[in-house]
Amino acid sequence: MFAYDAQLAAAAQAPPQSIPGVLQLLQTIDNTCVDGDGLKWFDWLYLQVTQAVETRVAAGGFNDSAWLAELDVQFAKLYFNALNAALTNAACPGCWAAMFSCRDQNRIARIQFALAGMNAHINHDLPLAVVATCKATNTAPQHGTPQYNDYTAINSTLDALIDTAKQTLNVRLLGDPLPAVSHLEDLIAGWDLAAARESAWNVAEGLWQDAPVASSILMDTIDGLTTVIGKALLVPVP
Numbered sequence: 218m219f220a221y222d223a224q225l226a227a228a229a230q231a232p233p234q235s236i237p238g239v240l241q242l243l244q245t246i247d248n249t250c251v252d253g254d255g256l257k258w259f260d261w262l263y264l265q266v267t268q269a270v271e272t273r274v275a276a277g278g279f280n281d282s283a284w285l286a287e288l289d290v291q292f293a294k295l296y297f298n299a300l301n302a303a304l305t306n307a308a309c310p311g312c313w314a315a316m317f318s319c320r321d322q323n324r325i326a327r328i329q330f331a332l333a334g335m336n337a338h339i340n341h342d343l344p345l346a347v348v349a350t351c352k353a354t355n356t357a358p359q360h361g362t363p364q365y366n367d368y369t370a371i372n373s374t375l376d377a378l379i380d381t382a383k384q385t386l387n388v389r390l391l392g393d394p395l396p397a398v399s400h401l402e403d404l405i406a407g408w409d410l411a412a413a414r415e416s417a418w419n420v421a422e423g424l425w426q427d428a429p430v431a432s433s434i435l436m437d438t439i440d441g442l443t444t445v446i447g448k449a450l451l452v453p454v455p
Contacts, residue, residue, distance in 0.1 A: 218321055221249050225256075226304035232294040236271045236286055239293040243267060246300075253391055255320040256300075258327040259334025262382050267293065269374050279370065280363030284354050288368070291353070292346035296338055312337035312443035315451060324453035326395055327386035332408050333450040335379075339410070340443040343417035345436070348424050358421040368418065372411045379410050389454070401454055408450075 225246060233239050243264040250257035270289050274282050299313040309317070316333045319325060347358050347368075356364055383405050389395060420439065424432045 219251070219254055222304050225249060226301050229297040229301040229304075232297045234290060236267065236274070236289050239290060240264070240267055240271065242297065243293075253321065253323065255316065255322070255325060255327070255330035255390060256334075258330045258386055258390075259316065262331040262335065262378070262386070263296065263338070265378050265382070266375060269378060270371060273371060273374060279367045281354075281356075281367055284350060284356065284364045285367050285371075287353055288346055288350040291349040292338070292343060295342035295346060296334075299337075299342075310337065310341055310440050310444075312341045312440055312447050315444050315447040319451055322451075322453060323390045324455075325451055326389055326401060326454055327392075328383055328405060329401070329451055329454075330390070331382055331386050332405070333447045335410070336408070336413070336447050336450060337443055339413045339417055340446070341436075341440055343414065344420035344424055344439070347418060347421035351421075351425065358418060358425050360418075360422075365418065368414070369411075372414060375410055375414075379408075395454055400452065404450055404452075 228242060228245050228249070233242055243260055246260045247257060247264055250260065267289065270285070273279075274285050274289075279285055299309055300317070301307070302309040303314060303317040316330060316337060320330070350356075351358050351364075356362070359365065387395065387401075387405070395401065420435070423435060427435065
């Protein structure tokens with residue numbers, strides 16, 4: 218779709234193992250993508266989110282900062298894996314394919330790409346990342362644990378970034394103004410990060426308890442539902 222797609226695929230082929238590595242790869246993707254690539258605007262927002270998480274983890278004040286750092290890395294790996302898969306024609310979750318397939322559509326607003334990416338990443342990827350993090354740290358995804366309390370403690374920081382992005386990215390892909398009235402206002406207003414993260418934690422608890430076959434069926438269902446939401450978020454603005 219873009220001349221630099223092979224370069225992006227190569228960059229995402231070996232996911233980083235630390236938050237600084239995640240930030241470096243997100244910055245590489247941001248620097249590589251042109252403004253007319255919808256991927257740039259999800260990646261831009263994700264970069265802001267990861268920087269904010271790194272700052273809060275470094276500042277301390279959490280029950281288990283190491284757990285949050287591990288979650289950040291496990292979470293990012295799923296995005297990089299999906300990007301590499303999509304760019305190399307490998308199997309890619311439908312919710313990610315919905316965004317990657319229309320990266321060059323100029324009638325879609327930057328905020329639509331940013332939220333569609335967040336939709337895929339949180340609703341589909343975050344439960345898997347929570348489970349992977351718990352396995353790596355010998356913990357369990359349960360409400361009321363120190364890890365859950367840390368997980369929810371960063372919601373206010375992330376919500377503030379999303380609110381800023383809703384203003385900053387509220388233009389068409391190439392930066393030209395949107396019409397005064399469109400369906401986009403309702404879409405933007407209806408997307409709630411904290412609610413999506415709480416739902417992701419609940420799914421992680423289910424995955425933790427389910428047998429592998431049941432977990433696979435659950436994730437297929439979530440991918441289908443998340444794909445529908447993603448396509449709705451990406452309806453072009455007239």
